[in-house]
Amino acid sequence: MSMNITPTQAHQGMTSALAVLVKAQPRDGSSTGDGVAGTTASGTSATSAAGSNGSSSSSAASGAGAALSGLGANTFLTLLVTQLQNQDPTQPMNPTDFVTQLAQFSEVSGIQQLQSSFGTLAQSLSGNQVLQAANLVGHGVMAPGSSAALYNGVLAGQVVLPGAASDVQVQISDAAGTPVQTLDLGAQNAGNIGFQWDGKNAAGQTLPPGIYNVQALYQVNGGTPQAASTNVAGLVQSVSLGANGQSPTLNVLGLGSVSLADVTQIL
Numbered sequence: 001m002s003m004n005i006t007p008t009q010a011h012q013g014m015t016s017a018l019a020v021l022v023k024a025q026p027r028d029g030s031s032t033g034d035g036v037a038g039t040t041a042s043g044t045s046a047t048s049a050a051g052s053n054g055s056s057s058s059s060a061a062s063g064a065g066a067a068l069s070g071l072g073a074n075t076f077l078t079l080l081v082t083q084l085q086n087q088d089p090t091q092p093m094n095p096t097d098f099v100t101q102l103a104q105f106s107e108v109s110g111i112q113q114l115q116s117s118f119g120t121l122a123q124s125l126s127g128n129q130v131l132q133a134a135n136l137v138g139h140g141v142m143a144p145g146s147s148a149a150l151y152n153g154v155l156a157g158q159v160v161l162p163g164a165a166s167d168v169q170v171q172i173s174d175a176a177g178t179p180v181q182t183l184d185l186g187a188q189n190a191g192n193i194g195f196q197w198d199g200k201n202a203a204g205q206t207l208p209p210g211i212y213n214v215q216a217l218y219q220v221n222g223g224t225p226q227a228a229s230t231n232v233a234g235l236v237q238s239v240s241l242g243a244n245g246q247s248p249t250l251n252v253l254g255l256g257s258v259s260l261a262d263v264t265q266i267l
Contacts, residue, residue: 155214
């Protein structure tokens with residue numbers, strides 16, 4: 001059985017479809033395409049409309065709204081032209097409704113363009129991050145860590161003090177956990193306090209290059225020593241590209257994998 005929809009019903013269905021489209025516009029930037037989605041739902045609505053003449057108008061509008069939730073630009077223009085060509089000359093389309101439909105579709109089109117622009121911007125920023133990270137290969141960086149490499153006779157870092165301290169010390173230990181040297185930094189104010197170890201133990205002997213552990217302790221007016229976090233320096237050896245828009249990862253000597261976002265200083 002075929003279904004005859006009057007121009008008025010078509011206008012109502014298109015208005016309903018546009019309302020559904022505006023509310024159901026995807027937020028992830030994906031395009032819905034130019035096809036008409038929901039064929040099964042549309043067919044069901046059409047059958048219901050044919051079976052009940054008394055409610056054909058509301059069924060047609062509901063069916064059109066469900067079927068056109070994936071409305072694209074070409075489909076919209078085709079429906080619009082068809083609606084104009086088949087309108088009742090004695091009851092022409094209300095100009096206000098016509099402008100409203102155009103405005104609603106323009107809003108949806110604008111959202112799609114904005115999402116596309118944001119996607120392009122995100123890709124551009126990601127590319128810039130990769131280039132920035134690649135330029136760091138062979139350079140030193142400072143990042144949070146509790147171990148660092150003794151490289152070219154130097155191990156450097158920072159003590160992150162949460163407040164003023166009457167005494168600050170940095171204890172250096174080897175890979176086995178044996179203390180080899182203690183650096184006394186004295187009284188310090190809050191902030192990042194730099195330190196540098198020359199690779200010599202307490203007896204003045206030069207120790208071999210390698211990975212050493214770093215622990216910072218501070219006291220306030222002779223109180224109980226408290227641990228402070230540290231930033232340590234390392235040489236960037238390579239860069240790993242981030243997946244799914246994540247920040248690139250630096251492979252740093254003595255620190256391992258360090259996110260570009262965690263770098264506190266470029267040396």
